[in-house]
Amino acid sequence: MYKIVCKESLNPTVTKMVIEAPAIAKKAQPGQFIILRVDEEGERIPLTIADYDAAKGTVTIIYQIVGGTTKLLDSKQQGEYISDFVGPLGKPTETEGRKKVAVIGGGVGCAIALPVAKKFHDIGAEVHSVVGFRNKDLVILQNEFEACSDKYIIMSDDGSAGEKGLVTDALKKLIESGEQYDEVIAIGPLIMMKFVCKLTKEYGIKTTVSMNPIMIDGTGMCGGCRLTVGGEVKFACVDGPDFDGHLVDFDEAMERGSMYKDFERHAYEETCNLLNKQVEC
Amino acid sequence: MANMSLKKNEMPHQDPKVRARNFNEVALGYTPEQAVDEAQRCLGCKNRSCVAGCPVKIDIPEFLAFVAKGEFEEAYNIISRQSSLPAVCGRVCPQESQCESKCVRGIKGEPVAIGRLERFVADYHNANCKELPAKPESNGHKVAVIGSGPAGLTCAGDLAKKGYDVTVFEAFHVAGGVLVYGIPEFRLPKAIVAKEIETLKALGVDIRTNYVVGRTISIDELMKEEGFEAVFIGSGAGLPKFMGIEGENLKGVYSANEFLTRINLMKAYRDDSKTPIYRAKKVAVCGGGNVAMDAARSALRLGAEEVYIVYRRGESELPARAEEVEHAKEEGIIFKLLTNPTRILKGENGMVCGMECVEMTLGEPDASGRRRPVVKEGSEFVLDVDCVIMAIGTSPNPLIKSTTEGLDTERWGGIIADEDGLTSRENVYAGGDAVTGAATVILAMGAGKTAASAIDKKLMNK
Numbered sequence: 018m019y020k021i022v023c024k025e026s027l028n029p030t031v032t033k034m035v036i037e038a039p040a041i042a043k044k045a046q047p048g049q050f051i052i053l054r055v056d057e058e059g060e061r062i063p064l065t066i067a068d069y070d071a072a073k074g075t076v077t078i079i080y081q082i083v084g085g086t087t088k089l090l091d092s093k094q095q096g097e098y099i100s101d102f103v104g105p106l107g108k109p110t111e112t113e114g115r116k117k118v119a120v121i122g123g124g125v126g127c128a129i130a131l132p133v134a135k136k137f138h139d140i141g142a143e144v145h146s147v148v149g150f151r152n153k154d155l156v157i158l159q160n161e162f163e164a165c166s167d168k169y170i171i172m173s174d175d176g177s178a179g180e181k182g183l184v185t186d187a188l189k190k191l192i193e194s195g196e197q198y199d200e201v202i203a204i205g206p207l208i209m210m211k212f213v214c215k216l217t218k219e220y221g222i223k224t225t226v227s228m229n230p231i232m233i234d235g236t237g238m239c240g241g242c243r244l245t246v247g248g249e250v251k252f253a254c255v256d257g258p259d260f261d262g263h264l265v266d267f268d269e270a271m272e273r274g275s276m277y278k279d280f281e282r283h284a285y286e287e288t289c290n291l292l293n294k295q296v297e298c
Numbered sequence: 299m300a301n302m303s304l305k306k307n308e309m310p311h312q313d314p315k316v317r318a319r320n321f322n323e324v325a326l327g328y329t330p331e332q333a334v335d336e337a338q339r340c341l342g343c344k345n346r347s348c349v350a351g352c353p354v355k356i357d358i359p360e361f362l363a364f365v366a367k368g369e370f371e372e373a374y375n376i377i378s379r380q381s382s383l384p385a386v387c388g389r390v391c392p393q394e395s396q397c398e399s400k401c402v403r404g405i406k407g408e409p410v411a412i413g414r415l416e417r418f419v420a421d422y423h424n425a426n427c428k429e430l431p432a433k434p435e436s437n438g439h440k441v442a443v444i445g446s447g448p449a450g451l452t453c454a455g456d457l458a459k460k461g462y463d464v465t466v467f468e469a470f471h472v473a474g475g476v477l478v479y480g481i482p483e484f485r486l487p488k489a490i491v492a493k494e495i496e497t498l499k500a501l502g503v504d505i506r507t508n509y510v511v512g513r514t515i516s517i518d519e520l521m522k523e524e525g526f527e528a529v530f531i532g533s534g535a536g537l538p539k540f541m542g543i544e545g546e547n548l549k550g551v552y553s554a555n556e557f558l559t560r561i562n563l564m565k566a567y568r569d570d571s572k573t574p575i576y577r578a579k580k581v582a583v584c585g586g587g588n589v590a591m592d593a594a595r596s597a598l599r600l601g602a603e604e605v606y607i608v609y610r611r612g613e614s615e616l617p618a619r620a621e622e623v624e625h626a627k628e629e630g631i632i633f634k635l636l637t638n639p640t641r642i643l644k645g646e647n648g649m650v651c652g653m654e655c656v657e658m659t660l661g662e663p664d665a666s667g668r669r670r671p672v673v674k675e676g677s678e679f680v681l682d683v684d685c686v687i688m689a690i691g692t693s694p695n696p697l698i699k700s701t702t703e704g705l706d707t708e709r710w711g712g713i714i715a716d717e718d719g720l721t722s723r724e725n726v727y728a729g730g731d732a733v734t735g736a737a738t739v740i741l742a743m744g745a746g747k748t749a750a751s752a753i754d755k756k757l758m759n760k
Binding site: 040041044054058059060061085086100101102103104105106233234236237238239240241243244245250252255269272273275276277280281284 | 469470471479507508509510513514515534535536537538540542546547548549552553555556559560563564565570571572573574576647648695696697
């Protein structure tokens with residue numbers, strides 16, 4: 018069992034949880050993920066590590082409530098326990114030798130982008146962070162990003178936070194204004210990563226994306242997380258989750274990601290009903 | 299006087315039509331009367347050729363003699379001297395190519411049903427003996443075992459019996475490896491695996507789940523920081539193989555590993571499971587081994603109307619156990635032999651809507667001694683399916699190799715180990731699928747056993 022040391026709501030649908038997991042905290046690096054099960058009957062879901070503290074023995078996850086499992090997870094409170102928490106899985110993000118990077122985060126993807134931005138900042142790279150949200154109510158981790166970024170640009174769909182527009186608009190402006198990046202790291206919805214890659218390809222800027230496909234074991238056994246990268250089959254859990262964004266087949270990944278959409282919607286509603294019932298009792 | 303019947307006592311089974319729609323165990327097991335009668339078919343011959351056919355060298359004639367006398371607990375004690383998992387082996391060993399293939403009664407008639415009797419004895423013990431074994435006195439030596447599948451559990455059990463402090467590291471949230479994620483409930487009930495693991499825990503084996511060696515901790519850390527004097531790697535088979543044909547990443551294409559893990563480990567067949575599974579109408583399973591049979595029969599039990607086994611060679615080349623093939627046929631699995639998939643067709647929303655295949659004929663024998671399948675010209679046809687499961691094998695998991703310096707592997711990725719299971723690293727042993735590539739439960743157990751004995755010798759001669 019793994020204790021929830023701290024729980025904090027970042028916006029109406031996004032929550033931060035700090036979990037006691039000393040063995041994982043000792044090993045965790047930016048870009049890696051964990052797999053958790055909320056309870057004994059739960060499914061296994063992968064979540065990217067948002068922060069870690071080896072000294073305190075804790076690992077932070079930030080999740081958006083999208084389906085039954087995240088809804089159930091969100092019903093757990095500080096001081097309670099979750100059944101399983103395993104990791105750190107996947108390869109860490111490569112940061113060595115980069116002098117100037119642009120880190121692009123979309124929505125809850127910012128939670129994953131933050132440790133990467135921090136790491137670049139720590140090794141002395143110039144970090145330009147571009148983050149995008151639907152509106153100002155959904156903005157997360159602004160202070161944290163500002164603390165590790167030399168430039169911080171916020172974009173929103175309706176203009177209620179920062180500028181109105183997409184992260185690609187801001188990135189394009191930066192590039193056109195003469196900023197030269199060794200690498201662009203894009204983490205967010207598949208559609209966002211696809212268009213960031215399309216843009217950076219035009220300018221020939223190396224781009225890394227973090228993929229978060231459907232997964233079961235996370236150790237290279239089930240093959241459910243496979244992707245086509247440069248025409249080859251790759252497994253996100255052992256070959257990634259970071260990949261060269263210019264080689265990833267995003268359309269296929271988007272299609273594969275929708276495999277259980279109906280099941281998810283059903284599970285979400287059922288969990289909501291179940292939790293409401295528990296509240297009534 | 300021995301029972302001279304030429305035929306085995308038949309195994310009682312669930313009716314094929316009924317069992318094809320449930321996940322309960324197919325074979326129901328002998329009654330005590332059937333067991334005694336069957337055991338009396340053993341002639342107790344001097345040359346004990348059946349023992350030679352057993353990878354863990356169970357004293358078969360001795361245990362059969364006790365069964366013949368109705369002394370089942372004594373029979374259990376004989377088996378458990380060599381096997382840590384008798385209830386498992388009695389169910390999943392390919393006896394027809396091992397112990398039973400050497401039985402003299404098989405020369406004229408059917409061999410003694412050794413497998414069924416092993417299962418009977420283990421089940422009898424589990425049902426009647428509630429006492430767990432006592433923990434042996436510790437000898438103070440620490441050994442780490444990576445993976446809690448058949449190789450790891452056997453190695454752990456043998457060492458624990460000798461007094462070693464054994465810790466098993468398992469990546470999943472439950473112990474059992476392929477016994478829980480791979481082999482389905484209807485062939486190996488998970489309660490049986492859990493019971494065998496309880497026995498190991500009683501012997502003092504510490505099982506740490508949610509521990510991925512190579513990620514959470516490395517082999518070097520286990521040895522240098524955690525004080526383990528020896529390590530056994532039984533991490534099993536790894537990444538599923540795909541054929542490299544068009545359409546393999548469509549929705550509705552599973553690796554057998556994923557399909558079976560969802561069903562067995564995550565219980566996706568149950569309505570209350572939180573893990574989703576696609577319940578298809580027409581399913582093609584590519585491959586002809588035990589895993590393919592398990593996947594096909596599971597698909598049927600999930601409610602599929604038609605399930606095909608698509609295999610490029612002929613019936614006699616099917617690598618699956620004869621009994622599994624027979625059971626699959628009884629249940630209505632359709633065998634498309636001498637057939638090879640060439641393309642998976644994409645329908646609406648990126649879902650599978652068919653699989654293009656070609657017919658094959660058998661040509662000259664290849665390097666493996668099996669006749670090589672050759673494509674029949676102009677034989678293309680489309681199999682109408684909405685789900686495809688690839689069960690064509692696995693390649694070793696790269697995690698341990700890539701995080702353990704000096705651990706030599708074959709070019710295909712298998713860990714190189716000598717006849718004792720010793721790897722290129724001192725005091726690091728390996729066995730099972732991680733060394734051989736996908737094989738059987740009992741071979742993995744044999745490797746775990748050999749390594750346990752070698753580790754004991756090494757650490758005692760310090």
